[in-house]
Amino acid sequence: MKKVLLCRVGELTEGEVRQVSAPGFEEDFAVYMMDGQYFASDDLCTHGMVSLSAGEIVDGQIFCPLHDGAFDIRTGKATVLPCRIALKIYAVSVEDGNVFGLVPQD
Amino acid sequence: MNGAQAAGDVWDRNDLKLDGGRVIDRRVYRSKDIYQAELAQLFTKTWQWVGHESEVPAFGDYLTVQLAGRPIIVARGEEGRLRAFYNSCTHRGAMLATAAKGNCGGSFTCMYHAWSFDTAGKLESVPKAEAYGAELKKACYDSPAVRLDTFCGNIFVNIDGKAPPLDEFLGASKQHITEATEGQEVLGRVRWKLEGNWKLWHDNFRDNYHPMFTHQVLTFLYQGVEIKGENHDLGGGHSYMKFPPQGSGDSYAKFVQRLTGRAYAGAPAMGTPDKQAYHVIMAVFPNLDIQFGGGNGSPYSSYSVLEVVRPISVSEAIIEIVAFGHVGEPEAVRQERLESLLSIQTSSGKVSADDTEAARRCTIGLGASEAMRWSNMGRGQAPGMSGAKNDEYSLRGFYSEYKKYMGDILRSENN
Numbered sequence: 001m002k003k004v005l006l007c008r009v010g011e012l013t014e015g016e017v018r019q020v021s022a023p024g025f026e027e028d029f030a031v032y033m034m035d036g037q038y039f040a041s042d043d044l045c046t047h048g049m050v051s052l053s054a055g056e057i058v059d060g061q062i063f064c065p066l067h068d069g070a071f072d073i074r075t076g077k078a079t080v081l082p083c084r085i086a087l088k089i090y091a092v093s094v095e096d097g098n099v100f101g102l103v104p105q106d
Numbered sequence: 107m108n109g110a111q112a113a114g115d116v117w118d119r120n121d122l123k124l125d126g127g128r129v130i131d132r133r134v135y136r137s138k139d140i141y142q143a144e145l146a147q148l149f150t151k152t153w154q155w156v157g158h159e160s161e162v163p164a165f166g167d168y169l170t171v172q173l174a175g176r177p178i179i180v181a182r183g184e185e186g187r188l189r190a191f192y193n194s195c196t197h198r199g200a201m202l203a204t205a206a207k208g209n210c211g212g213s214f215t216c217m218y219h220a221w222s223f224d225t226a227g228k229l230e231s232v233p234k235a236e237a238y239g240a241e242l243k244k245a246c247y248d249s250p251a252v253r254l255d256t257f258c259g260n261i262f263v264n265i266d267g268k269a270p271p272l273d274e275f276l277g278a279s280k281q282h283i284t285e286a287t288e289g290q291e292v293l294g295r296v297r298w299k300l301e302g303n304w305k306l307w308h309d310n311f312r313d314n315y316h317p318m319f320t321h322q323v324l325t326f327l328y329q330g331v332e333i334k335g336e337n338h339d340l341g342g343g344h345s346y347m348k349f350p351p352q353g354s355g356d357s358y359a360k361f362v363q364r365l366t367g368r369a370y371a372g373a374p375a376m377g378t379p380d381k382q383a384y385h386v387i388m389a390v391f392p393n394l395d396i397q398f399g400g401g402n403g404s405p406y407s408s409y410s411v412l413e414v415v416r417p418i419s420v421s422e423a424i425i426e427i428v429a430f431g432h433v434g435e436p437e438a439v440r441q442e443r444l445e446s447l448l449s450i451q452t453s454s455g456k457v458s459a460d461d462t463e464a465a466r467r468c469t470i471g472l473g474a475s476e477a478m479r480w481s482n483m484g485r486g487q488a489p490g491m492s493g494a495k496n497d498e499y500s501l502r503g504f505y506s507e508y509k510k511y512m513g514d515i516l517r518s519e520n521n
Contacts, residue, residue: 048215048222067215067222067231082222082230084212 004101006031006040009094017062019043019053020101029090029101032057032073038092039073040101046071046078046085062087128484130505131516132475135303135468141420143515148392149174151511153255153262153275155394155414156180158428160259160291161207162188166225168214169207173265173416178252179203180261181210181225190252190263191227195219197247206295223249258284279344282388286398286410290430293444297426298453300415300462302469304393304423307415310461311387311395312500314347315485320464323456335495337486343391343507345500350384389500391507397451409443411451421469427452 004022012018012033020029020043028043030053041062043051050066057063061070061079069083076089091102134140156171157180168181170193177193179202193201195216202214202223213230215222222231227249235242253264255272260283262272269275276283300307310316314337317324335349363369385399398410410430417423429447431440450457483505486497493499509516 046211047213048220066220066233069231082213082224 002103002105003093004029004090004103006038006092006099006101009097009099012038015057017053017055017057019051025103028053030062031092031099031101032062034060034073038094038099040090040092041071041073041076042088045069045083046087047083052087128502129480129482132472132479132481134508134516135305135472136420136475138420140512140515141303141417143512144417145174147513148508148511149417150176150265151269152392153264153269153272155260155390155412156190156263157207157261158259158287158292158430159188159256159261160433162261164209166209166212167207168203168210168225170203170205171263173263176265177201178263179214179227180254180263181214183225184212188254188256188261189226190254191249192252194249195221195223196229196249197221197232202249221247227251258287259290260287275342276390277342277344278340279342279346279388279390282346282386283390283396286386286388286396286412287430289433290410291433293429293431293440295426295428296448296452297424298462299418300423300425300465301421302423302465303421304415304417306465306468307423307425307461308389308393308395308504309501310464311413312345312347312389312504313498314349314387315496315498316464317457320460321457322460323450333495337493337495337497337499339491339499339503341491341503343504345389345503347387347495347500348384349495389504391504392511409447411447413451425453425458427458 004020004025006020006029007018012031014033014036017030017032020031022029028051030041030043030051032039032041034057041052043053045052045064045066047064047069048066050064052062052064052071055063055065057073058070060073062073063070063080064083067082068080069078070080071077071083071087072079074089076087078084078086093100093102150173154173156178157169161167162169162180162182165182165184165186168179171178171180178190179193180188180190182188193203195202195218197216197219200216200218202216203210210225213222213224220233221229224230229244229247229249232238232242232244253267253269255262257272257276257280264272273280314335318333319325335347338346340346359369385397387395387397389395393415395413396410397413412428412430414426414428415423416426429444431443449455452458453462483498483501486493486499491499491503
């Protein structure tokens with residue numbers, strides 16, 4: 001498990017999503033603030049080559065800006081076509097004002 | 107005259123014309139007009155083998171193929187159903203998939219403007235679609251379906267929506283396709299390019315007069331041995347040749363040892379003892395061939411292999427060899443079988459390389475077609491549809507069916 005600094009508490013407002021390019025990781029992450037909680041996932045949509053962080057959060061789902069498919073932010077499950085393959089999500093821990101993603105290592 | 111006749115006197119005779127297919131006008135291998143007619147009347151109207159269900163077992167699995175210049179995707183849908191549609195974006199025409207096979211994850215997204223299609227070719231999503239206002243009728247932009255049907259796990263497509271059903275088309279060949287492929291799965295494919303007309307390759311498959319002369323690897327088995335076996339025209343352009351292993355496996359083992367420097371133990375047995383007792387070479391009209399059978403010690407021990415030849419121009423074709431193995435067979439047996447197959451039946455195989463060279467020599471030799479217009483296919487004169495192994499009932503059956511599809515162009519080319 002590797003801890004990745006995603007943002008600091010207070011940087012994201014409710015309903016906001018942001019792209020995080022973390023050192024040591026080839027792929028970017030997306031960090032979300034929703035219902036006062038933080039969530040994290042891969043940033044790349046599993047359907048097409050696009051950053052989900054450029055999309056919109058509606059009803060607990062992140063909508064892809066390219067094809068309008070969507071994923072459940074809490075579970076990663078694909079909820080709206082053409083998205084079919086689940087999005088990888090990561091556990092989040094908040095420590096000393098920092099928001100960390102917990103990324104399993106192969 | 108001193109006995110030497112002018113070439114025209116010998117060859118350009120009316121009684122050698124395409125009657126009953128005993129001779130064939132060599133322009134079928136060289137004429138661009140005839141080739142265009144083949145695309146329009148033969149390859150777009152016959153059922154074409156494109157793959158086997160074992161190659162696309164899961165949702166999102168797909169394979170691609172080009173038939174008569176038309177790019178096609180065969181994909182398995184969420185509910186397990188196989189469908190075929192054109193591999194072309196309905197927006198600007200770019201190919202949706204470029205790999206020979208793969209898994210699309212459920213959608214094919216065009217690399218050009220990212221229009222996205224599902225496994226049935228239905229348009230799912232258009233990026234930034236609001237710029238079309240209310241104009242874009244998405245349902246009009248589904249990629250058109252291509253007819254698809256399967257037989258014994260083999261996937262066929264037909265570009266012609268009105269052609270007779272697959273079952274009817276395969277006719278008497280069905281029994282033998284079942285014998286060859288039932289309970290089996292595809293292990294892999296090898297492709298290479300033939301510098302010659304596609305029919306030279308297909309003719310070669312139906313020709314069992316050449317092996318004992320063309321293939322040094324086999325000549326050992328035929329020395330001083332009576333030729334046994336059968337050659338059947340099954341109707342509908344399909345054919346079937348069956349023959350027992352000939353000669354001694356020892357001479358083959360010696361040949362392989364000389365070639366490779368290591369002892370040859372023979373390929374593993376597969377199938378029923380009855381199946382191992384003979385080899386079968388069958389052809390499905392117009393461009394599919396299947397070989398199966400085997401016998402211990404013989405170069406063709408225990409295998410099923412399928413070959414399909416598809417033209418890409420009048421003088422070039424892609425040959426594809428598809429290896430089969432029994433579902434659940436031990437890995438070691440499979441490896442041995444593949445090695446045996448690769449050494450015989452692929453681009454550099456001991457048999458296929460000879461056939462490729464024969465086709466190349468024919469291609470250059472047929473440049474003399476103006477002086478020598480006809481190729482004789484008259485071996486086996488007894489009436490009916492069956493003869494000895496190296497008779498040519500099978501070849502005549504092919505050209506007789508070929509003429510039905512090609513119609514007028516052969517007659518006009520013939521005068």
